[in-house]
Amino acid sequence: MSKKNPPVIELRGLTKRYGIGDAEHNALDEIDLTIEKGEFITIMGPSGCGKTTLLNILGLLDRSDDGEYLLDGKSVETLSNARHARIRSQQIGIVFQSFNLINRLNVIENVALPLTYKGIFRTKRLMMASEILKSFHLSEREYYMPWQLSGGQMQRVAIARALVNNPSIILADEPTGNLDSKSSHIVMEELSDLHKRGNTIVMVTHNPNLTTYASRVIHMLDGKIASDTKTPIIEANPIVKIPLNADKSSSKKHSKSRKKKQAKK
Amino acid sequence: MTTPLLFEHIQNAYHSLRSTKLRTLLTILGVAIGVGSITTILALSGGVTKLVTSQVDNLGGNIAVIRPGVVSKNLNDLANPATAGMFTTSTLSEDDLSDIEDIDGVEAAAPLMVLNGSIKATMSGTKPANSTIVATTPALEQIAHLPVRDGQFIDSVTNQNTAVVGSQLSVDLFGTNQSIGQTFTFRGQVFTVIGVLKHMNNPINYNNVDFDHTAIISLESGKGFNQGIAQIQQINVSAVSVSKLPKVIRASQKQLLANHQQEMDFTILSGKEIAEPTSKFFLAVTLVMTVIAAISLVVGGIGIMNIMLVGVAERTREIGLRKAVGASNGNIIWQFLTEALIMSFLGGVIGYLGGYAAAFLISTALPFSPIITWQIAAVALGIAVIVGGIFGLYPAIRAAQKDPIESLRQYH
Numbered sequence: 001m002s003k004k005n006p007p008v009i010e011l012r013g014l015t016k017r018y019g020i021g022d023a024e025h026n027a028l029d030e031i032d033l034t035i036e037k038g039e040f041i042t043i044m045g046p047s048g049c050g051k052t053t054l055l056n057i058l059g060l061l062d063r064s065d066d067g068e069y070l071l072d073g074k075s076v077e078t079l080s081n082a083r084h085a086r087i088r089s090q091q092i093g094i095v096f097q098s099f100n101l102i103n104r105l106n107v108i109e110n111v112a113l114p115l116t117y118k119g120i121f122r123t124k125r126l127m128m129a130s131e132i133l134k135s136f137h138l139s140e141r142e143y144y145m146p147w148q149l150s151g152g153q154m155q156r157v158a159i160a161r162a163l164v165n166n167p168s169i170i171l172a173d174e175p176t177g178n179l180d181s182k183s184s185h186i187v188m189e190e191l192s193d194l195h196k197r198g199n200t201i202v203m204v205t206h207n208p209n210l211t212t213y214a215s216r217v218i219h220m221l222d223g224k225i226a227s228d229t230k231t232p233i234i235e236a237n238p239i240v241k242i243p244l245n246a247d248k249s250s251s252k253k254h255s256k257s258r259k260k261k262q263a264k265k
Numbered sequence: 266m267t268t269p270l271l272f273e274h275i276q277n278a279y280h281s282l283r284s285t286k287l288r289t290l291l292t293i294l295g296v297a298i299g300v301g302s303i304t305t306i307l308a309l310s311g312g313v314t315k316l317v318t319s320q321v322d323n324l325g326g327n328i329a330v331i332r333p334g335v336v337s338k339n340l341n342d343l344a345n346p347a348t349a350g351m352f353t354t355s356t357l358s359e360d361d362l363s364d365i366e367d368i369d370g371v372e373a374a375a376p377l378m379v380l381n382g383s384i385k386a387t388m389s390g391t392k393p394a395n396s397t398i399v400a401t402t403p404a405l406e407q408i409a410h411l412p413v414r415d416g417q418f419i420d421s422v423t424n425q426n427t428a429v430v431g432s433q434l435s436v437d438l439f440g441t442n443q444s445i446g447q448t449f450t451f452r453g454q455v456f457t458v459i460g461v462l463k464h465m466n467n468p469i470n471y472n473n474v475d476f477d478h479t480a481i482i483s484l485e486s487g488k489g490f491n492q493g494i495a496q497i498q499q500i501n502v503s504a505v506s507v508s509k510l511p512k513v514i515r516a517s518q519k520q521l522l523a524n525h526q527q528e529m530d531f532t533i534l535s536g537k538e539i540a541e542p543t544s545k546f547f548l549a550v551t552l553v554m555t556v557i558a559a560i561s562l563v564v565g566g567i568g569i570m571n572i573m574l575v576g577v578a579e580r581t582r583e584i585g586l587r588k589a590v591g592a593s594n595g596n597i598i599w600q601f602l603t604e605a606l607i608m609s610f611l612g613g614v615i616g617y618l619g620g621y622a623a624a625f626l627i628s629t630a631l632p633f634s635p636i637i638t639w640q641i642a643a644v645a646l647g648i649a650v651i652v653g654g655i656f657g658l659y660p661a662i663r664a665a666q667k668d669p670i671e672s673l674r675q676y677h
Contacts, residue, residue, distance in 0.1 A: 061589060061669045082593045089591020100586045100673060104280050116273050117591035161590070 006073030008169050008200050009035040009058060014067035016053050016223075027053045029223035030067065035169070035202065040195040042211045043204045045220035051204045052173060054220070058202060059094050059171045060084040072168055089117040093162030095172040099154040101146040107157050108133065108142040114165045132160045136190065152183030156190055163194065170194065172203040176210065188213050270596065274603035281576070281604060289608060292565075292572045296612025296649055297619060299562030304620025304645045306558060308635030309627065310551045316633045320470050321539050326507045327372070328408065329514050329535040330471060331365075331500040331521070333357045356530040357497040359484075361521055365502060368516045370509040375405035376497040377472060378487045380451075384480055386438040387448040387455055393437035396478045398428075398451055400487020400495075408501045409472060411481075416445045416460030419483050426486060429460040433477040449480070452490055456482060468632050471539045472499065510535060562648065565612065566656035573605050573660035577667075584664050585672025594665040601664045605657020606650060613649025617642060 016028040027050045035041060043051045056062040057069065060076065069077050076087060088094075093114075101110045112122075112129035120128070133139055136156050146154060155175055162170050172191065176184035184207075192213045195201055203214070211217045211231070219227040282289045321328065333355040357376070365374045378400040385392045405411065406418040418429055428449070435444040435458070444458050468475035488495050502517060504510040514533050521531055577584070584597060592600075624635035 056670050059589065082595070085588065085591055085593035085596075088589065094589050096586075096589075096673060098673075100582060100589075102583050102586065104284055113587070114590035116270065117587075117593070117596060119270070122273070122276075165591070 005037060006070070007034045007036050008039075008072060009033070009202075010068075010070040010073075012068040012070075014054075014057065014064050014069060016050070016057065016062070017065050026223045028057070028064065031223075031225060033218075033225065035200065037168075037200055038195075038198055038215075040192070040201045040213065040215045041203065041218060042214035042216070043202065043218045043220060044206070044208065044211065045226070049220040050223040051220050055171050055173050055202065055204050058169070059092055060088050061094075085117070089114060089165060091168045093165065093167035093170040095155070095159050095162045095170065095175045097174040097177040099146075099151075099158045099178070101154055101157060101161075103146050105146075106142070107138065107144050107146065107149070110146065110157060111161045111164050114161060118165060129160075129164055132164050133157075136160045150183065151179045152186045155179060155183070155187045159187070159190055159194070163199070169200045169202060172201065174205055175203065176205070176207065184210075270599065271603075274600050275607065277600055278604040278607050281580075282607065285576070288572055288575075292568050293608050293612040293615060295565035295568035296562070296609050296652060297565075297616035299558060299565040299652070300613045300616025300645050300649045301620035301623060302554065302558035302561060303648060304617050304641060305624045305627070305635075306551060306554050307641045307644060308621060308624040308637070309631070309633075311636040311638065311641065312624075312628065312631075312633040315636050316467065317471055317539070320467065321536070323410070326536065327504045327510050328539070329502045329504070329510060329517070329533055330539050331357065331361075331502065331517065332532045332534065333498065334530060335532055355497050356525065357500060358524070359488075359495040359497070361524055362495075362497065362500055364520050364524060365500065365517050368513060368520060370504050370513045370516070372503045372505045373404040373408055374500055374502045375402050375408050376484060376495065377401055377405070377474065377499040377501070378484060378491075378496050379474065379498050380487060380490055382452045382490070384434070384438065385450045387450050389439075391438055393434065393478075396434050396437065396480070397474060398480045398482060398487075399474055400482050400484045402484050405481070405501065408503045409476075411476060412463040412465070413460050414463040415443065416458070418460055419481060425483070426454065426456050427459045427483070428456040429462060429481040430458055431462050431475070431477040431479045432464040434480060435461050437478075451480070451482075454486075454489070456480070456486075466632060472501070562652055566609075566652040569605050569608055569653055570656040570660060572608075573601060573657055574663070576604070577601060577660050577664040580664075581667060581672045581675050584667050585669045585675075588667075588669040589673065597665040598658075598661045601661035602654070602657050605661065606653045609649045609653025609657070610646065612653075613646040616649065617645040620645065 011031050011033040014028055014031040014033075015026055017024055018027050019025055029050075031054065043054065045051050053062065057064050060071075064077065067077075068075060071087065071091060076084070079087070101107075102113070105113070108126055108129045111133060112125040115125040115128060130139070130142060133142055136159070138153065138156060138160065141149065141153060141157075146157070149157065155178075159170075159172075159175070162172075170191075175191065176187055179187060188210055191201060191203065195213075195215070203210070205211075214231065216228070216230045218225055218229075359376075362374055362376050365371060380398045380400060382398065383392050384396050384398060401419075403418060403420045406413070411418065413429065414432065416429070419427060430438070430444065430449075432442045435442045438444065438449055439447050442461055444461055447458050448455050449458070450456075462476055465477055468477065484495060502513060504513040514535055518533055522529065525531070587597065587600075621635065621637070628634045
């Protein structure tokens with residue numbers, strides 16, 4: 001842990017309560033958590049354990065009732081809604097289970113959407129979006145409408161959108177929850193690749209298989225962190241080697257780049 | 266901090282309005298009807314005012330008009346017009362007239378005494394509807410610039426039982442406008458036509474008399490129908506020069522107050538005041554139409570609010586997503602407000618054009634044409650945008666206040 005760079009996220013005694021009186025319960029119960037740059041964290045746990053609440057608070061979509069939340073070393077708990085919106089636009093990328101692409105807009109406009117609220121002009125926005133889409137091998141889909149894409153492609157577009165404003169952290173809430181296993185693997189490949197490029201990712205999932213991609217696995221139970229394990233990345237993930245007919249070229253490229261990186265190491 | 270993002274909002278609004286073409290069109294139509302009726306009213310009432318103004322201007326600006334009673338623009342008086350105007354007994358008397366004629370600086374003064382009754386051609390017995398008879402003095406010819414086409418105007422020598430008729434009345438009575446020497450009967454008395462006026466075609470003027478449909482008789486004859494008392498609805502006063510007019514008005518007022526026991530039971534109008542809608546009926550019609558137009562504007566505004574609320578409900582997820590990727594509440598408010606404003610602005614443009622189309626269509630049946638000024642365009646578009654702003658604000662605020670988590674959870 002280097003002291004020069006503050007952790008991307010630091011939570012101290014974070015508490016979120018729901019309900020009133022007898023019905024009151026802590027969705028998050030004094031959570032302490034530090035996330036360093038470059039980590040790929042998977043949060044697991046049964047329904048109702050507070051993992052989505054945690055993610056919403058991390059994404060500044062919700063506020064905690066107690067405790068402290070430092071994002072990039074700065075406390076964000078007490079800031080105004082407008083400041084939160086600004087932080088969301090500049091430091092946070094969110095990937096949803098249900099993709100949440102705007103149907104009226106085509107792929108490239110969907111990807112460019114977060115840049116709008118950064119005040120970047122349209123031409124520049126589209127150029128930046130195009131750049132990102134290229135790295136996701138979706139260049140030829142730029143002018144497709146969302147409904148013309150497969151689920152896996154939609155989620156990759158959504159990931160591209162989360163990434164386009166170059167956020168400090170990417171939050172993913174069950175990104176593969178609505179996908180079949182094949183598309184899930186493509187999407188996970190994509191996230192894994194982002195992680196390797198140095199992005200910090202926090203992913204909530206139900207699927208234990210997906211923890212193999214993560215560098216750290218957190219289990220939650222009843223609003224508390226039950227276990228926190230750092231895992232070495234399993235480079236020779238057997239799942240990766242399954243041939244993917246949906247998107248052969250990209251997966252090949254991925255495995256190639258992975259091999260190169262391994263060689264360097 | 267909120268960046269305006271105006272261009273983005275307009276583009277966004279264009280896309281979303283295009284995706285719901287029919288209901289956008291209907292909403293725009295709602296606003297257009299309200300704005301259209303306002304435009305029509307303004308254009309036509311402006312036309313009337315302009316018509317009378319130009320008449321007053323043509324008179325040379327040295328004219329003052331004295332009317333009995335105090336002119337009130339009170340709504341209550343409009344609701345009960347029968348007690349006002351020409352049916353009441355006038356406070357102006359023949360003495361007032363002669364006193365005013367004696368004031369220094371007065372060139373001439375002419376009374377107007379409008380009489381009830383029907384005119385009947387003695388020979389054929391034709392009784393044209395819509396004709397009036399006015400008793401006055403020879404001075405009216407000069408003050409009101411009445412052009413005589415044939416014969417002569419009434420004068421002090423030929424005042425008994427002679428009349429000057431308007432060209433249209435001449436045709437209606439005798440079938441020709443060459444009617445000198447013909448006779449007509451009015452309330453049992455026979456009048457001989459000694460002059461015919463030129464066709465003027467300005468039924469709306471500050472005298473409230475359509476001279477095309479009028480027979481002019483001497484004040485003496487007129488008094489004969491009213492137990493020898495003059496019943497003066499208006500006195501037209503002309504000063505020797507424009508610069509003398511204020512002095513004349515002050516002197517007249519003083520004189521009349523003295524005559525009327527210091528009772529201010531008359532009104533002296535000059536310049537633009539004369540041009541203000543002289544007909545209370547016209548004023549009432551304008552007022553009623555304005556109220557109706559205002560109601561239709563409100564209805565149009567409600568239409569905008571309705572459609573915007575539907576749009577906000579439909580796009581809840583989009584709102585949640587936009588917030589999640591960094592839109593502030595201000596951004597969301599402006600996004601939806603821009604949509605409402607674009608709809609109302611388009612409604613304003615269409616209403617303005619449609620309103621003028623209607624105004625010109627209506628004016629084919631009226632003796633005046635609508636006026637086109639930038640003020641009317643500004644009012645029409647301004648009202649439209651204000652309506653859009655007022656009725657679009659609530660849906661926009663509602664959109665901005667949506668909780669992003671709740672919004673993103675919603676499926677449709």
